[in-house]
Amino acid sequence: MSDAVTIEVGLGARAYQIRIGKxxxxxxxxxIAALKPGARTAIVTDENVASRHLETLTQGLAEASIAATPIILPAGEKTKSYAMLERVVEGLIAAKLERNDLVIAFGGGVIGDLAGFAAGIARRGMPFVQMPTSLLAQVDSSVGGKTGINSPQGKNLVGLFNQPKLVLADTDVLDTLSLREFRAGYAEVAKYGLxxxxDFFTWLEKNWREVFAGGAAxxxxxxxxxRAKADVVARDEFETGDRALLNLGHTFGHALEAATAYDSSRLVHxxxxxxxxxxxHRFSSRLNLASPDDAARVEAHLQAVGLxxxxxxxxxxxxxxEKLFEYITQDKKVTRGALTxxxxxxxxxxxxxxxVPQSxxxxxxxxxxxx
Incomplete structure (x- = not known):
């Protein structure tokens, strides 16, 4: 474990570590044996991750004498639903897991959000570990405790804050992602610079090819x-202040996802x-808040990486x-009808x-x- 990078999410009694490595x-x-001695586990995952990595995980758990019950779900954004939430919760109960046993969220952002939510409500709350398998989940959704599912009326409208006990981000599994999935995750990486x-955004402009290639970059x-996300979460765990900055691009983006009915063949998160x-950035330029050159620079970088x-x-x-605007007004970042x-x-x-003026x-x- 010495070659893994360890980052602390400083939340007092609920602090936890993110480990990043091969x-x-x-x-x-x-x-997990060190974290929860004697605990049994349920592994919540999807069909794609299960076919590639589940055997490696269950074998590693077995070597540490940890019993594991897999709960395998369909892949895709539509899995973040009431029906799948029920399936996971009932699966945890059927496995006779107790309140101090452990849920492992083993997948991308969809699985992490869903499994974390299920862990938060099953038996009035069970501990869980995030094991993100997509770049997007490793850099964003697995950290910070936001969990939930989508409503037919909008994305992530049902859920709760539930911090994991540990995040294990295995960089090797990213080699099995499609280029499209990796690019989608990279958008969240660029977000932190923006x-x-x-300086990080400038570094990415110079080094993005090496990031895609793998290795140290x-x-x-x-x-x-x-680190960027951990810093913000430690300051503002429940998004009452500047944690909202992490939603850069998300108000427009969530509306577009809803407009495509979460069809991943057309648009992923x-x-x-x-x-x-x-x-x-373009809207900021239109409101004379920023130079159009900045918007052009952002677009040029996104275009360069293929996004x-x-x-x-x-x-x-x-x-x-008008319909896109309706989706925006359903967003969680609306307060008493005022757009944020x-x-x-x-x-x-x-x-x-x-x-922000609705007109x-x-x-x-x-x-x-x-x-």
């Missing part, structure tokens, strides 16, 4: 992202975030601007903008849909 799936048994780390990018970040950055990059037809956006004054200068947003959406 081979952590196979070594998970010793980690929020408040302009990839580990560095993941570690920097996790990270792609929605990429378009959303470009829109946030979509315009609404028109989404295949298929989309609803009119994460906007920017430049690269790495994001801020929380409250009371400006609607006009902006109409213009961008017409591109």
């Amino acid at each position: 081979g952590l799936v196979a070594k998970a048994g010793s980690e 929020i408040d780390r302009p 990839r580990t560095e990018a993941i570690a920097q992202s996790c 990270g792609e929605g975030v990429a378009i959303g970040m470009a829109l946030a 979509p950055y315009r609404i028109s990059d989404i295949p298929g037809s989309l609803p009119p601007a 956006f994460i906007l920017t004054r430049g690269i790495g200068q994001s801020f929380i903008a409250k009371d 400006e947003v609607l006009a902006f959406l109409k213009d961008n849909l017409a591109e």
